[in-house]
Amino acid sequence: xxxxxxxxxxxxxxxxxxxxxxxxxxxxxxxxxxxxxxxxxxxxxxxxxxxxxxxxxxxxxxxxxxxxxxxxxxxxxxxxxxxxxxxxxxxxxxxxxxxxxxxxxxxxxxxxxxxxxxxxxxxxxxxxxxxxxxxxxxxxxxxxxxxxxxxxxxxxxxxxxxxxxxxxxxxxxxxxxxxxxxxxxxxxxxxxxxxxxxxxxxxxxxxxxxxxxxxxxxxxxxxxxxxxxxxxxxxxxxxxxxxxxxxxxxxxxxxxxxxxx
Amino acid sequence: xxxxxxxxxxxxxxxxxxxxxxxxxxxxxxxxxxxxxxxxxxxxxxxxxxxxxxxxxxxxxxxxxxxxxxxxxxxxxxxxxxxxxxxxxxxxxxxxxxxxxxxxxxxxxxxxxxxxxxxxxxxxx
Numbered sequence: 001x002x003x004x005x006x007x008x009x010x011x012x013x014x015x016x017x018x019x020x021x022x023x024x025x026x027x028x029x030x031x032x033x034x035x036x037x038x039x040x041x042x043x044x045x046x047x048x049x050x051x052x053x054x055x056x057x058x059x060x061x062x063x064x065x066x067x068x069x070x071x072x073x074x075x076x077x078x079x080x081x082x083x084x085x086x087x088x089x090x091x092x093x094x095x096x097x098x099x100x101x102x103x104x105x106x107x108x109x110x111x112x113x114x115x116x117x118x119x120x121x122x123x124x125x126x127x128x129x130x131x132x133x134x135x136x137x138x139x140x141x142x143x144x145x146x147x148x149x150x151x152x153x154x155x156x157x158x159x160x161x162x163x164x165x166x167x168x169x170x171x172x173x174x175x176x177x178x179x180x181x182x183x184x185x186x187x188x189x190x191x192x193x194x195x196x197x198x199x200x201x202x203x204x205x206x207x208x209x210x211x212x213x214x215x216x217x218x219x220x221x222x223x224x225x226x227x228x229x230x231x232x233x234x235x236x237x238x239x240x241x242x243x244x245x246x247x248x249x250x251x252x253x254x255x256x257x258x259x260x261x
Numbered sequence: 262x263x264x265x266x267x268x269x270x271x272x273x274x275x276x277x278x279x280x281x282x283x284x285x286x287x288x289x290x291x292x293x294x295x296x297x298x299x300x301x302x303x304x305x306x307x308x309x310x311x312x313x314x315x316x317x318x319x320x321x322x323x324x325x326x327x328x329x330x331x332x333x334x335x336x337x338x339x340x341x342x343x344x345x346x347x348x349x350x351x352x353x354x355x356x357x358x359x360x361x362x363x364x365x366x367x368x369x370x371x372x373x374x375x376x377x378x379x380x381x382x383x384x385x386x
Contacts, residue, residue, distance in 0.1 A: 038289055038373040043278045047270050047293075047367045132263055164263040167300045167367075189347045193300050196349065196361075225348050228357020 051168055054136035058143065058171025065148040068257035069156065070250070071170055073194065074178035075187070076160030079204040081109045083178060083237040084157055088116035090240075090247050095254050096150060100142045101157040102134040109157065121145050125159065133164035136171055153254050162191040166198075174253060180205040181212060185219040188226045195226040200233065202246060207236035267301060267367070268309035272319050275372050279318060283374060288318050290373040292325040296366040303328075331364030 034040045046052065062069050074080050081101075088097055097118040101109045102125060110122035121142045125131040131138075134156065146154065156172065158165040177198040179187055182205060188195040195201065201223050203216065220232050231249065235242035275291050291310075295301055303326050314320050331344040335351035336358040342351075344364070350357055 034373055035289075037376045039376065040292075040371045040373050041278060041280065042371050043274065043369045044371075045274055045278075045369050047267055047274065047369060050270065131266065135266075163300050167263065192347045193298050196298065224357070225350070228350055228359075 048167070051136045054140060055169035055171040058136055058139055059173075061143065061148070062154065062171060062173075065151075066258050066260070067148060067151055067154050068174075068254045069154045069170075069172040070253075071156050071158060071165075071172035071175045072178065073158045073162070073165045073175060073198070074160060074180075075162045075183060078160075078178045078180035078183065079237050080157050080160065080178055081112055083202065083204060084113060084155060085116065086237050086240055086243065087155075087247065087250065088113070088118055090243065091153075091251065092116060092118060095152050095251065097153045097155065098146045098151045099155050099157065100134075100139060100146070102138070102159045104130050104132075104159065113157075119146055119151070131164075132159055132161050133168050134158050134170055135168050139170045152258060153250075162187070162194045166191075166194040173257065174199040176200050176202060178202045178204050179219065179223070181208055181214045181216070181219070185215050186222050188219075188222040192226050195223055195230070198227065198230065200231045200246075200249060201227075203232055203234045204237055206234050206242060207239045264301060264305040265309040265313065268306060268313040271310065271324075271369060272313055272317055274369050275322075276318055278369075278372055279374070286318065286374050287320070288322045288372050289375040290323040290325055291319065292327070292370045292373070294327050294329050294366045294368045294370055296329045296364040297331050298361070298364040299367045301367060327370075329363050329366045332362045333359045334362055335359055 072080055072084070084099065088099070091097065097116075099113050099118055099120045100123060101113060101120060102123045103109060104125050106124070107122045110120045114120045123134060123138055123142055125134070125138070139156065156170060175198040177194055179201060181203065184190075203219060209216070216234065223230060223232055233242065233246040233249070235246055237243070271291060271293070275288055279286060279288065295303065306326070307324050310324050314322060332341060333344055333349065334341045335354060335356055337356040338351060338354045340351060340353040341362065342353075349359060351359060
């Protein structure tokens with residue numbers, strides 16, 4: 001609904017030359033020209049500061065136990081659970097792992113992952129309003145069911161979504177985004193925040209390349225356009241081809257965290 | 262997709278920001294700063310806010326959304342520039358070592374309270 005006198009906002013954030021003008025400018029004593037008959041009260045708070053505070057508390061908790069926490073994100077169906085299954089099989093028991101897995105409904109992923117022997121906590125966000133992401137308070141609740149003294153690595157498999165999870169800090173040390181070769185090469189350009197906020201990227205399902213017209217160089221270039229120095233691991237979780245560098249990176253992170261603590 | 266949760270946070274913070282001495286007042290407008298990199302769609306946020314504000318002191322309030330451009334600084338050559346498209350290399354030296362100075366904001370800057378005399382005119386829409 002448009003209210004008379006209201007400004008139309010352009011929904012697309014990256015459209016250039018949007019047509020409205022801003023009455024606001026930085027450094028003014030007044031942020032906005034307040035209509036007569038109104039009083040402005042300064043607030044100046046981050047909207048998500050409650051989440052950020054809880055994420056910091058989670059981070060402190062995990063730091064005390066020397067646990068490296070990885071937030072794994074991707075669109076639905078890009079291979080998060082398979083990547084996790086194969087990763088756990090490769091690094092356990094050398095690295096003691098636990099998993100928090102988020103889905104709106106079902107415990108299918110938890111069932112698949114518990115085969116690894118790692119403690120798995122399934123979160124169904126339908127109890128939290130069907131949320132499209134995991135927020136810090138959800139991780140705090142899930143962490144109660146994880147033996148923190150007995151693990152070195154906690155992997156959080158976030159909800160399949162390239163938009164919302166990027167906005168929510170959960171108290172992780174690093175973020176990995178998975179992109180599969182059955183998705184468009186330009187996905188990073190369409191979801192810049194996700195690729196900007198991630199620390200490493202996996203380009204998954206490379207075993208399918210012979211059957212696709214997929215341009216790996218273009219995909220990697222899209223990632224580098226958003227995050228120039230980000231490591232990109234090209235691999236297939238299904239065949240395990242190319243997983244070595246990814247596993248080495250993960251082992252190194254866990255080792256560094258242990259030595260810090 | 263998560264705009265409803267954000268709308269509810271805005272309402273919670275705005276309601277808590279009404280000074281106690283104001284008593285039972287209505288908030289006419291909430292002013293936000295939203296960075297262009299933030300994963301928030303303004304239209305979707307307005308829609309959710311209108312629904313979530315029902316039966317709160319913010320019912321019928323406008324959302325003033327100021328979009329904040331993405332400004333970056335190159336860590337190599339110190340140049341500052343506004344990022345227009347999805348490209349995060351230094352526009353001068355091409356380095357990828359950059360720091361985002363603004364564009365991630367999702368802040369409540371202020372609320373505006375309608376004086377009682379004007380309240381009917383403001384809520385009559």
